[in-house]
Amino acid sequence: MRRLLCAFLFLATGTEAALCESLPSTVPLTLTQSDYDGGRIYVPVRFGNAMGTMRLDTGASTSRVGLAPWNKDLPKIGESRSTAASGEAAVCEDVEARNVQLRASQGPGVARNSYELTRCARNDGDDLLGLDFFRRARFSLDLDRREMELFDKVPPESRLAPFRLLGPDQRLIGLPLRLGNVTSVGLFDTGAELSAVDQSFVDAHKGLFTPVKNRLRASAADGGKISSRVYRVKQVALPDGHVVKNLYALAYDFGPLRQALGRQVAIILGYNFLRKFAWEIDLTTPASPRWSATPRK
Incomplete structure (x- = not known):
């Protein structure tokens, strides 16, 4: 019963990501490998009824997705301009998504009831989950174990x-x-x-x-x-x-x-x-x- 209650509270809270006390959430990571020991990190994400993966990108302050059937009806709330490492600049729409959830294999899902992200008509890369999704969260990241764990608070013995x-x-x-x-x-x-x-x-x-x-x-x-x-x-x-x-x-x-x-x-x-x-x-x-x-x- 406690786990079900916590899962509900994730979606019922406001705009900040929430974590349930004493129940860490384990999020599985999907990794791809490339030359020179490189690779990409993907996490499972649900937007309302749409389920897929996004590339974990802490080098992006906000999340970015390409225009697609699952997000075409998300309400526009503004515009933003971004410049990529390639030097290419793009003007995209800021949109509001509801019930965005980072899916966990153990513990409750980590979610935002309301989340603002950028939607670009042209997007040749992956959909990116940016750093702001984890605002006010604490998590571990272990690529060898292919998992991310999110916790409710910092242990007093942690030396960070x-x-x-x-x-x-x-x-x-x-x-x-x-x-x-x-x-x-x-x-x-x-x-x-x-x-x-x-x-x-x-x-x-x-x-x-x-x-x-x-x-x-x-x-x-x-x-x-x-x-x-x-x-x-x-x-x-x-x-x-x-x-x-x-x-x-x-x-x-x-x-x-x-x-x-x-x-x-x-x-x-x-x-x-x-x-x-x-x-x-x-x-x-x-x-x-x-x-x-x-x-x-």
């Missing part, structure tokens, strides 16, 4: 470090780190199939990188194309002392992304970096998000 808030509206999250001996910030981006580094940073610190491939045509999460090179980043060190060596990364001009990321971000930490750790992410206090990472063996 602060994220760096990024962008003019402070709605993206980054990790302070060192690339070799250079201090920088990396965007925490589950939607990046492969980690990426700003070409200008590579040019200024060539000793920190090993060239792998001179020319590669890559796809951004929205389907746009990026002309890039492939390098190995010799060393990425987190502030907790954990180090990743010889990380594959695309290199391209971050110029189109600067307005969203700010000047401090030199690297995007994508799938091939994130899979090396089990993560705990605490967004319960939006102004002070926190994290911890446990290396995978």
